[in-house]
Amino acid sequence: MTHARRMIETNPNEAAVDAEALVECIEACFDCAQSCTACADACIGEGDLQMLARCIRLCLDCAEVCEATGKIMSRQTAFDAEMARAALEACAQACRLCGDECEQHAEHMEHCRVCAEACRRCESACNNVLSAINT
Amino acid sequence: MTHARRMIETNPNEAAVDAEALVECIEACFDCAQSCTACADACIGEGDLQMLARCIRLCLDCAEVCEATGKIMSRQTAFDAEMARAALEACAQACRLCGDECEQHAEHMEHCRVCAEACRRCESACNNVLSAINT
Amino acid sequence: MTHARRMIETNPNEAAVDAEALVECIEACFDCAQSCTACADACIGEGDLQMLARCIRLCLDCAEVCEATGKIMSRQTAFDAEMARAALEACAQACRLCGDECEQHAEHMEHCRVCAEACRRCESACNNVLSAINT
Amino acid sequence: MTHARRMIETNPNEAAVDAEALVECIEACFDCAQSCTACADACIGEGDLQMLARCIRLCLDCAEVCEATGKIMSRQTAFDAEMARAALEACAQACRLCGDECEQHAEHMEHCRVCAEACRRCESACNNVLSAINT
Numbered sequence: 001m002t003h004a005r006r007m008i009e010t011n012p013n014e015a016a017v018d019a020e021a022l023v024e025c026i027e028a029c030f031d032c033a034q035s036c037t038a039c040a041d042a043c044i045g046e047g048d049l050q051m052l053a054r055c056i057r058l059c060l061d062c063a064e065v066c067e068a069t070g071k072i073m074s075r076q077t078a079f080d081a082e083m084a085r086a087a088l089e090a091c092a093q094a095c096r097l098c099g100d101e102c103e104q105h106a107e108h109m110e111h112c113r114v115c116a117e118a119c120r121r122c123e124s125a126c127n128n129v130l131s132a133i134n135t
Numbered sequence: 136m137t138h139a140r141r142m143i144e145t146n147p148n149e150a151a152v153d154a155e156a157l158v159e160c161i162e163a164c165f166d167c168a169q170s171c172t173a174c175a176d177a178c179i180g181e182g183d184l185q186m187l188a189r190c191i192r193l194c195l196d197c198a199e200v201c202e203a204t205g206k207i208m209s210r211q212t213a214f215d216a217e218m219a220r221a222a223l224e225a226c227a228q229a230c231r232l233c234g235d236e237c238e239q240h241a242e243h244m245e246h247c248r249v250c251a252e253a254c255r256r257c258e259s260a261c262n263n264v265l266s267a268i269n270t
Numbered sequence: 271m272t273h274a275r276r277m278i279e280t281n282p283n284e285a286a287v288d289a290e291a292l293v294e295c296i297e298a299c300f301d302c303a304q305s306c307t308a309c310a311d312a313c314i315g316e317g318d319l320q321m322l323a324r325c326i327r328l329c330l331d332c333a334e335v336c337e338a339t340g341k342i343m344s345r346q347t348a349f350d351a352e353m354a355r356a357a358l359e360a361c362a363q364a365c366r367l368c369g370d371e372c373e374q375h376a377e378h379m380e381h382c383r384v385c386a387e388a389c390r391r392c393e394s395a396c397n398n399v400l401s402a403i404n405t
Numbered sequence: 406m407t408h409a410r411r412m413i414e415t416n417p418n419e420a421a422v423d424a425e426a427l428v429e430c431i432e433a434c435f436d437c438a439q440s441c442t443a444c445a446d447a448c449i450g451e452g453d454l455q456m457l458a459r460c461i462r463l464c465l466d467c468a469e470v471c472e473a474t475g476k477i478m479s480r481q482t483a484f485d486a487e488m489a490r491a492a493l494e495a496c497a498q499a500c501r502l503c504g505d506e507c508e509q510h511a512e513h514m515e516h517c518r519v520c521a522e523a524c525r526r527c528e529s530a531c532n533n534v535l536s537a538i539n540t
Contacts, residue, residue, distance in 0.1 A: 002137075002166045003253045007173035010246040012180040030165045031137045034209055038142035041210040044461055045147040047454045054348040056449055060465075061342045061353050065360075067202060068334035074169055075176040075331070078324040083331050083367050090335075090360035097353050111145040118138045179326055182319045189483040191314060195330075196480070196488050199473035200495075207466045213459040218466050218502050225470075225495035232488050272407075272436045273523045277443035280516040282450040300435045301407045304479055308412035311480040315417040337472060344439055345446040381415040388408045 002027055008076070016079040017132040021125070028118075028125035029070030029091065035118035036063035036098060042111040055101050055112065062098035065091050066122060073129070081133050088126045088133075095123035137162055143211070151214035152267040156260070163253075163260035164205030164226065170253035171198035171233060177246040190236050190247065197233035200226050201257060208264070216268050223261045223268075230258035272297055278346070286349035287402040291395070298388075298395035299340030299361065305388035306333035306368060312381040325371050325382065332368035335361050336392060343399070351403050358396045358403075365393035407432055413481070421484035422537040426530070433523075433530035434475030434496065440523035441468035441503060447516040460506050460517065467503035470496050471527060478534070486538050493531045493538075500528035 005023045008015055015022050040059035043052040069091040072084065099119030106113035140158045143150055150157050175194035178187040204226040207219065234254030241248035275293045278285055285292050310329035313322040339361040342354065369389030376383035410428045413420055420427050445464035448457040474496040477489065504524030511518035 002162075003170045003249050004166075004173070006249045007170055007177070007246060010244075010249060011173065011177040012182075013177075026169060027137075030169055031139075034161060034165055034205065035138045035142055037206045038139070038146065038209040038211075041212050041462070042142070042146040042148075044449075044454065044458055045212040047147075049449065049452045049454055053449055054350070057345055057348040057446070058350060058353060060345070061350075061357070063206070064338035064341050065357065068338040070169065071172045071198070071334050072331045074173040075327055076173075077176050077180040078327040080324070080328060080331075080367060083328060083364060086360040086363040086367075087331070087335065090356040093356040094353060097350060097356075109145075111142060114138050114141045114145060176327070179314075179319065179323055184314065184317050184319055188314055189485070192311070192480055192483040193485060193488060196477045196485075196492070199476050200492065203469035203473040206469050210462055210465070213462040215459070215463060215466075215502060218463060218499060221495040221498040221502075222466070222470065225491040228491040229488060232485060232491075272432075273440045273519050274436075274443070276519045277440055277447070277516060280514075280519060281443065281447040282452075283447075296439060297407075300439055301409075304431060304435055304475065305408045305412055307476045308409070308416065308479040308481075311482050312412070312416040312418075315482040317417075333476070340439065341442045341468070344443040346443075347446050347450040379415075381412060384408050384411045384415060 011076045013076040015076055017129055021128045021132050022073060025125040025129045026070055026073050028122040029066045029073065032095060032118045032122035033063045033066040033070060035115045036066065039102065039111050039115035046109065055105060058098040058101050059115065062094040062119065065094040084133055085130065088130045092123050092126040092130065095119040095126065099123060146211045148211040150211055152264055156263045156267050157208060160260040160264045161205055161208050163257040164201045164208065167230060167253045167257035168198045168201040168205065170250045171201065174237065174246050174250035181244065190240060193233040193236050194250065197229040197254065200229040219268055220265065223265045227258050227261040227265065230254040230261065234258060281346045283346040285346055287399055291398045291402050292343065295395040295399045296340055296343050298392040299336045299343065302365060302388045302392035303333045303336040303340060305385045306336065309372065309381050309385035316379065325375060328368040328371050329385065332364040332389065335364040354403055355400065358400045362393050362396040362400065365389040365396065369393060416481045418481040420481055422534055426533045426537050427478060430530040430534045431475055431478050433527040434471045434478065437500060437523045437527035438468045438471040438475060440520045441471065444507065444516050444520035451514065460510060463503040463506050464520065467499040467524065470499040489538055490535065493535045497528050497531040497535065500524040500531065504528060
């Protein structure tokens with residue numbers, strides 16, 4: 001349970017894009033920031049740096065971008081489409097790269113499978129809001 | 136829906152504290168970071184700085200601390216009780232201060248009421264994990 | 271004084287781009303994250319929300335993107351050009367938007383003038399690293 | 406070169422504590438966030454997880470706390486001593502733990518020696534502001 005939907009509805013400024021798409025994007029960003037943080041840690045716990053260095057790195061990077069984007073999309077005052085687009089494009093790209101990498105380890109490491117799922121969801125949620133902004 | 140529980144279960148290192156308490160703490164931290172970010176924005180949108188400057192400020196501060204704590208508690212490798220305690224104590228305190236402030240505006244601004252709820256939940260979730268660590 | 275240069279030099283992996291450009295980019299990102307955080311706060315302190323809501327919002331957004339980018343560029347292990355590019359492009363764009371807005375208030379508010387300077391420096395430092403990556 | 410001092414001086418609200426101590430604290434927090442991010446990455450690049458897992462973990466945690474504290478201390482509007490104290494205490498503690506760990510590897514890894522230096526500086530800068538607040 002998150003409070004994202006209620007926060008959007010109670011903001012004095014109306015959401016600049018479809019509220020459903022926005023809620024899903026914000027929740028997916030924070031969830032993906034958490035999953036990627038946890039997956040980097042789990043990969044460090046696995047102990048095979050030869051195989052997992054790239055996964056750790058992309059997970060840490062992706063967590064940062066998701067966090068920033070989740071906070072930017074949480075703001076409805078003085079919405080700026082260019083700022084939103086810049087963040088959402090970076091986030092969709094980060095999730096794509098990180099999701100691809102995690103997927104390669106998904107068969108042998110369940111945390112990478114779960115994290116890839118979080119990345120795919122976030123990539124798709126960002127792309128949905130991007131479509132809504134661009135039209 | 137978040138992936139926090141699955142990420143904890145699939146980490147090669149067992150959680151240092153009760154998994155239920157940990158999941159709730161992590162989810163509450165990220166949720167509170169989102170609510171506080173959104174509440175600061177909503178307060179700016181209200182336009183009454185005389186009344187809301189302190190609320191905006193504490194919301195922005197609380198969001199930072201919750202974010203940091205949510206990420207720290209997401210790590211299970213080489214768990215350090217002192218580090219966890221430092222973060223959790225700061226987070227419980229930040230949520231208490233921010234929740235108290237939001238509560239004062241809850242009657243007239245629904246976003247402050249919702250945000251206070253997120254702060255209370257997070258304060259309590261941090262305190263629960265603190266108790267589990269200290270025993 | 272920062273430790274950025276020494277941290278780059280002592281990393282077991284060589285920097286993927288020119289070290290001078292990288293140090294400048296990392297330092298500019300963290301400096302701009304600080305300036306934008308402080309400028310949003312100063313604008314709230316000014317009390318003229320009618321005029322400054324957009325500035326506050328863009329400063330808060332820009333701070334997030336700079337922070338994420340500064341951390342991503344601080345990593346030299348398993349460097350990924352696509353991830354770096356996504357972050358740097360978002361950061362250069364955020365700094366451009368925020369710098370433009372701050373500049374409009376620079377005549378009357380010195381904190382906006384100083385913050386615009388930090389944004390310009392960071393935008394330019396990100397673009398320099400982008401050029402180095404793309405060639 | 407950072408813009409921290411100029412941002413403090415141009416804020417419409419006077420700094421709640423000695424400006425020199427505040428500038429040093431803010432700069433040390435952002436610098437330490439960068440060093441710890443880079444040191445975690447360098448440790449991953451070293452490839453000896455047996456020895457460095459704790460160092461990586463504490464560096465990532467410390468970076469989060471420093472970032473949050475640097476942003477909280479950058480705000481001068483509606484200063485709240487309890488919030489500042491909570492953040493500064495967590496930050497001094499995180500820097501102490503991380504600095505101690507890095508110091509243990511300082512002889513063989515220069516990045517840990519440099520990072521320990523950044524941690525010591527930040528711990529001391531936070532403690533200085535704490536003293537100023539408590540008196």
